[in-house]
Structure formats: C-alpha cells, structure tokens
Amino acid sequence: MSIFSQKQLRNPLKTARGLGSAKDGTHHFVVQRVTAIALIFLCLYVVGLVISWIGGDYASVRASVAHPCNAVLLVAFLVAMFWHAKLGLQVVIEDYVHSPGLAVASQIAVVFVCVLAALASVLAVIRIALGA
DSSP states (O other), X not given: OOTTOHHHHSOHHHHHHTOSOOSOHHHHHHHHHHHHHHHHHHHHHHHHHHHHTTTOOXXXXXXXXXXXXXXXXXXXXXXXXXXXXXXHHHHHHHHHOOOHHHHHHHHHHHXXXXXXXXXXXXXXXXHHHTTO
16 A cells, blocks of 8 residues: 555544545536536427417417427426426525524425426326326
C-alpha cells in the first residue's frame, strides 16, 4: 500500500466528525441536467401538441392523446417534469431550510406530492390512451 493512501491524507478531525463528500452530489447534478435537457425537447413537443388542439373538439383531442406516439411522449414529459421538480425542490430545501426536522418533513412532503402527482397524471394519460 502506498504511503499516500487516502486515509493518510485526511485530516484526523475531519474523519472524526464524519465530514466530507457523501459521493452523491455528482449523480444528482447529472440527473438534474439530463432531465432539463429532456424537458427542453419534450416541452416543445407538448406545446406544439397543445397548439394543434386549438379549435378541436373533445373527441379529436382525446383521439390525439390516445395515439401511441403522443401518449408515450406525454408520459415521458410527465415523468421527466416531476422528477426534475423533485430534484430542484430538494436542492432548494437543502440550501434554505436550516431546521433539521423541518428539512426532513419538507423533503418527505416533496417526494410524496411529486410521486402522487406523477402517478395521477400518468394514469390519466394511460386511461385516455386505452380508451377507458
């Protein structure tokens, strides 16, 4: 083993306090950027789809959502949107909520609301797509 191993370069006080990288920040950063890039293209598609519905009746809009390509892209948009929102709100809570109890409660509430809203939205698209 080298004399310059990772343990020898750490400050003993830092080791004792358990401070240092949680080794999760880069993954969070990358996922947030990937969902942002996906949302750029998906938002353009969804806005174009919604504009195409202007002046259409209920049956034509429903048929448009029921088309497999539109349904898949709408579900992808919803999943990416709620995932991106969850990641963004997590960062805001970590940066600005300093009370540990309130921070944990807020994080749990954000996850619960985002998952519930995503499931409800995806279920609505699936029900339309399957003709229910």
